Amino acid sequence: ENKPSVGKQVNYKITGSDPGSGLMRLTAQAMEDYDLSNWTLMESSAAGMTAQLDRAYKNKEPIVFVAWSPHWMFNTYDLKYLDDPKLTYGEPEEIHTIARLGLKKDHPVAYEFLDRFNWTSDDMGEVMVDIQDGMEPEEAAAKWVNGHEGKVQEWIEGLTPVKGDSFILSYVAWDSELASTNVVRYVLEEKLGYRAKALQVEIGPMWLGVANGDVDAIVAAWLPVTHSDYWEQYGERLDDLGANMVNVKSGLAVPSYMEDVNSIEDLQL
């Protein structure tokens, strides 16, 4: 039977996340690249997006939403990314650790740890799923660090703990960065002797804070594509310590029960 178009099914709405985020900028670009001028990108937050996904999924309703991996939603729901033949969302990319200028001199122990910090999507996934199952982020981080001695040892081998120096991290409430920032904070405090704080902020203040030196470091930079605009704006005032995770990706996704929607081009119908 002639089913209404997917646009009609979702009132031409893309369920978005936090305004200003790279994913929202890329999705606005995708709406241009794929001529989705009659669609609206709904601003929300990462938590708002997953709440709307949960409601739609439970009722097996159609929904088109912004997505990124690693994320617990791909463990919880049967989802699929829409093909992006124009590569608006780019190729799989990296999450980078970014330090303020001067950090190496001021906090050499923390700097060396942050320079070595790297883990996999599976590692992050363990922490994210524990948090999603109701564990406090600090507790989930402690559980992961205490359960992965070997990996943590690589990060801190030969480093002499400090005596209570303060350290400030910041992050945006994306489930991925809630996990990574809490693990880094836990290691700084419990293994390296810092009094470390993790400030939850929006994306603009996160980048501005580390660029103007109010924040010591972030582990939340999606590069080279998703956060390219922030890197262009602040990059020369920052110290990029490289990838803490590789092969991450973002894009548009739908539940797999939307069988006839497999590419962003299918939204034009």
Ligand SMILES: C[SH](C)CC(=O)O
């Ligand atoms: C974790 S999301 C890809 C971050 C963003 O959209 O800027």
